[in-house]
Amino acid sequence: MNVNFQTDSKKSDTPSTPKAVIQARDLDFSYGDSQALFNINMDIHKKEVTAFIGPSGCGKSTFLRCFNRMNDLIEIAKIKSGTIKISDVDIYDKNVDVIELRKHVGMVFQKSNPFPKSIYENIAYGMRIQGIKNKKELDETVETCLKGAALWDEVKDRLNQSALGLSGGQQQRLCIARALAVKPKIILMDEPCSALDPVATAKVEELIHKLKKQYTIVVVTHNMQQAARVSDRTAFFYLGRLVEYGPTEQIFMNPENPKTEAYVSGRFG
Amino acid sequence: MGRKEIQQNGKLEPFNLMQKNSHKEPTHLFSKRFSKKKVLEESVTYLLRTLTYLVIVLAGYLFLDIAYKGSKAIFKTEAPFINTQFLTEKPQTLHVFEPLEIDKKLSKIRSEVLSLNIKTKSLSSANTEQAKEYSTTIKAHNNEIKRLDILRKKDRLTFSDTEYRALEFTPSLDEFKYNTYAYSGGGIGPAIIGTTLLVFGSILIALTMGVLCAIYLSEYSKPGRSLQAIRLSILNLSGVPSIVFGLFGFGLFVLYLDWGVSLIAGWFTLALMALPVIITASEESMRAIPKGFREGSLALGASKWTCIRTNVLPYALPGILTSSIMGIARVAGETAPIMFTAAYALRDRLPWEGLENTTDFFFQGVMALPYHIYVVSSKIPQNEYTQNMQYGTALVFLLIVGSFALSSIILRAKVRKKYDW
Amino acid sequence: MKPENLQPKDTIPKFSKRRVVLWGKDSDSIIKGFFGCTATVAIVVLFLITLFLIKEGAGFVGQYQKSLKLYRLSGLEYVEILKERRADHTALTQYLNGIKGEWIKSLKDEGLTQKDISKTVMSKEAKAVFIGYLRTSSDLRRFIKEKMDTAIEIRDQEITNINLKESLDNYAEKISLVGNYSFKLSPEDRAEFILKLKEDSQKHTFDKEKLSSNRQLIESLQDGIPLNTQSREIYLSLLKNEYLSTEKLIQPIDFATSILKVTNEKERYFSILEKTQSDMEAVLDKADLIEFNNSDLDKRRERFKELNTIFFNKLSEHKLIIENWDPNKLVPFWESLGSFLTGKEWITASDQQDWYGLIPLLSGSLIISCLALFIAIPLGVGAAIYTNQISTSLEKNLIKPYIEFISAVPSVVIGFFGVVVLGEAIRLMSQLGFLSWVPFFPIQERLNTFTAGSLLALMAIPTIYTLAEDAINNVPNHLKEASLAMGATPLQTTFKVIVPSALSGIISAIMLGFGRVIGETMVVLLCAGNRIKIPELSDGLGVFFQPVHTMTGIIAQEMGEVVNGSLHYRALFMVGIVLFIASLIINLGAQWVVKKYNKMES
């Protein structure tokens, strides 16, 4: 099980295990003239939580946003070489419909960003933009998603109130519920707990643990303990390179690379 | 914060000074004490306050003067209390017949008063008795003038154009002095209609173009030097004098495109004038919407347009509307741009009357309130017969523009409170 | 729906196909294109304003150059030089009349009756001086009038020639068009043709054959029958006739010879001048005979003599200028631009020469703006400081919207107020007895710089107030707290910490207020008095009570009457360009001030 992709190792060319949902190969990424990612090779496995850790500016968020092409929004950002395949489809192929891709790969952001609509409308938004108007179907999905996000009991009495009235943790879980409503297979989370207090953080972590049974989840986090707690696999990025990738236990208990060792033990940065 | 705080924060004086004062009343380190500086502060405060209230009083006088004199024209003492005639009728020439006898008397007395005045002035300062005598005579004359004036008002006859033409017997010129005053009879109906048409047409054009342009600039365009240049030039264009827009509209629409003095030329001229304001304001309110709304929507698989439609425009709309109402107030209040692009001094027909083709509707000039005010204040004399028309028009116009501006000010305050994310 | 539905199905993802709507583009790029187009249209239109203004204004330089050239060639300029002498004389006469007026006044003060006064003033000696002096210039006047008429005649002929040449060109173009066989009659052509045929019929009333053929042709034309070979020939011949007859009308001018008609009688002119001078000297000698019995008047008489001596001394210089005047001196194009920018006169629709000089308008605009700012700055900035720093929050909540509301009051309403109330009020005030010590009171014109300036101040106050208040409001709170914590009083804090920090914003507010004031039209059009004259600074503060005309006012006043493409039309566009550039400079300046200050802070 020790799949270990080091940037400079030849191992990277080994064929991926059949469980890999996302496959990145020799990925180089740059913002204008400055290169942000160097030669990344990584397999992300199905129905597992993968955590990206590393100091700020190491490229982990950039890499995450490659998976649903959110980087397209930034004019100067582009992939210089390499491929990313999701379910064996190259997502940077010119025949790919970005919108379909984003429905397949949901995303939750660092700052919870509920729309200033009612709680109900926030969840229903994703379905409405797909043209689903059936009230019953909407109601059911909203309920399932809120239950799925462990938020149902807290908000079931005030579905028509503004989502901005929820607490920070509730807002973030609402955003997760909103992402679930589009029925993705992969959920990307970009530092989902960085703006939350410990209790809310714990709740979101519980949720991630619960969602793991159904979804493939990729989490970017600054908080190493969080990565250790929630993830099955951890990737350590440093200066745009993937330094070490492996089962979380190994990264935290017995990392191979001295840089990883230094980082996880807090002697670094 | 006010004077209280100033007193509390009065500068601490050296200790010995404090002790000198201490025999008067028990003082401690922080007790209040008198100083020259405090007086100065008080007086500066009062100076600033006076300046502020001076502005308020001056503007208030303007408002009240127009409101008081104008209300005579647009309100009546009996039900329905509003002079609908004035608000709906077309402007007409006023025909006035004043009783000749009284008029002659009046002019005689007036000339006497005038000569007496001159005499008083030429008197040397020593001659006080003479001066007193003169002044009493003048007073008596003035009273006589007032009396005669009331009589004259009672006996005079005034007719608007249509009434005058319908008269079977015109009053004889032996008994009456006959005068006509242009624009002073009838009402300002066509001007109100014309202004409404001009404002709504132009704001429709400006809003459509402005909002579309703002969407492009804030959502689609790539940041860079060219975008900055465009922003800068739009910003600067909003400061260009309105008469320059009028000049441009006249040159391009009226002469070059040969639309003539017409509604459509006025629309485009006014729209261009409002365009920079609307673009800037719309773009600003769109950029004020947090990035998260867009990212959240896109990450859920919305297309860019869906994202704008559902998650940008609805929240930017209150801001856009507020600013566009401000734009309406600006457009409605302008005279210079329509002076030679759209406005006629006098036009009997209403815009929808006597059209051969529907397109003629766009290619006709209209009356407009601001231009009407310009005409009646500069082209006809001021006297009791013309005052009603002048002040009435000004008040109606002020009310219309003022209500736009007021609603925009109120709306903006509300929107700011509501959408504070 | 059961929770299983939430579970993703393990199928091949759908996102492999791109949705194409039209022309190989998906809907999003089409929408983007649409917005791009509208944005381009809007921006292009806004740029068009600049281009159009410049295009229309640019023609001015060439046209004005031609006009100035003609002015020189036709000898009008020469006459203008001659007129200087006359103008000087007129000025002297006016001075003399001034003495007379003073004299009458002093006599009146002495307590003489009207009869006695007229007797004294119309005494033989006095008459000889006052009326004699006026008569001395009669020859000069007559001569100049003569020359001017000649010059105008030459100029008018030239203008007629130019117009005729233009219509000749039109005819020539038309003939070549009609000669082409593919030519078809437009409704205008048809009407013209019929008109020409009718004229032709009137000329040949005796030629029956021609009459009938003409009539037939007219009828067929009215029925809308297209041109056949025969009728084309007739049309052509008619056009050619027209061409020839027009050509005959042109009487080309040889400026070299015609100018002589203006400049020839120089000797006669000089002799007239000398005679005038000797006459004047003779009159002056008599002036001493008048007994004023008043030292002031004696002084003025001496001064008058001095002025006359100056006048005499200038004669040789004047002669030199006349001798050196050259009708063939070139008029470079920058001279026409320069004479626009520095011209001191704005005269339109005159029978002699139109002058388009910016200075009277520019100075009028500037003096009004300066006065308005002088009033508006203390009021606007003071009110901003008061509401933001001193007033209670209730006051603030009332005053702020109130002043913002003033900015929405249409300028024409304010102008109207100036016409009906303020102007009269100012004049009445100036006539009050206790104000008579003010040197320029009472004022004559109720509509003047002051009326317009004070009303413009009212319009500039909201602009200055709002922006200055914003700037003060944006000063970080910690600065204020730090200052207060050090024991400064609130007022010290306001003036030593907050106002200096907000200074850039306040300055830019003032600049934008200036921009608003200088671009304002209706108030100045209604209230500034509209006298095209450079304000006389010699009046001291009285300069603010003179009527003036402004750049915006002149456009508003004269634009409605100009002919499209004429010199006057283009001159107004030039004024528009000046306004446009001024507003750009003011705006950019305001932005620059803010930007620079912000940079320094960070």
Place this chain on the structure above:
Amino acid sequence: MKRYFHKELSELKNKLILLGEKSHGIATLAIDGLLENDLEKVNQAYGMDDYVDDLEMDIAHSCIRYMSLRSPVSSDLRLLLVALKASKDFERIGDEAHSIAQKSCKLLTTEGSLKNSLDLREMGTLTCQLVKDSITCFVEEDIDKAFLILKKDREIDTINQKHFDTLSDEAMRTEMSDASRFNTMLISKSIERIGDHAKNIAREVIFLLNGDQ
């Protein structure tokens, strides 16, 4: 709020209890076998030691994993530390029992049966009870019982001291062979060590429950 990984802690606890029961079982078996001259029981006890060792290793690994991944604090952390130490103690108990079984085996084969049982029976019963009590007080979180264990351990110490005196007596030298004497002494010593470990565990339980060292 219970977190999903709290389950790991309870699993760990269960393992620890299991380990305790196993080691207690070995000790009882070995001592009973000796006292009842039952070689079969002794042999059984002799073979069970490896299982205890594995279990101890497993617990240690779980603790380290939990520490490095879940960043425990306070009572969780104490539990982990206690688990580490107590598992060591239990493992030692198992070891001592193993050595008792070894000595018993030799003793029984050479002597046939334990001739002079001394106070071994009392001592064995007391020690087994002590180990059992230490497990109970961990399971039931009974701090009073833990303090009781500390007292009882001294009794075992005195008995052991008495044995030492008795066995080093001249009279005994004739009664038993030297080897048997030494073995008996070592067995007594081992039982005493088991009591000591039970006492340690009781101390750790006290630490776990009130945080005092």
